[in-house]
Amino acid sequence: MNKRGLGFWDVLAWLVLAGIVLWVILKVVGIIHTPLWIEYAPVGGILYLAGWAMHKLESLGESFKDLKGNLITLNSDMGRIKHSSQCPAFKN
Numbered sequence: 001m002n003k004r005g006l007g008f009w010d011v012l013a014w015l016v017l018a019g020i021v022l023w024v025i026l027k028v029v030g031i032i033h034t035p036l037w038i039e040y041a042p043v044g045g046i047l048y049l050a051g052w053a054m055h056k057l058e059s060l061g062e063s064f065k066d067l068k069g070n071l072i073t074l075n076s077d078m079g080r081i082k083h084s085s086q087c088p089a090f091k092n
Contacts, residue, residue: 013052016045
């Protein structure tokens with residue numbers, strides 16, 4: 001489930017973001033002259049980016065839940081090792 005690197009949707013999100021930034025810069029400079037109905041086209045890209053960011057935050061939250069569960073398990077295992085008489089490293 002946890003992959004490293006950029007996936008297809010990550011690359012697509014960065015390309016959409018770059019396209020929106022480029023469009024805004026060209027629009028502000030006055031190079032792009034579009035009708036009003038086309039001016040709202042980047043809203044679709046912004047909605048996609050918002051969904052992508054929410055998905056990333058959701059998966060990050062799941063990772064933190066897994067980490068918390070692993071730490072609780074580790075803590076209980078260390079407590080059993082520390083209090084058992086079989087481990088010479090924890091003997092006084």
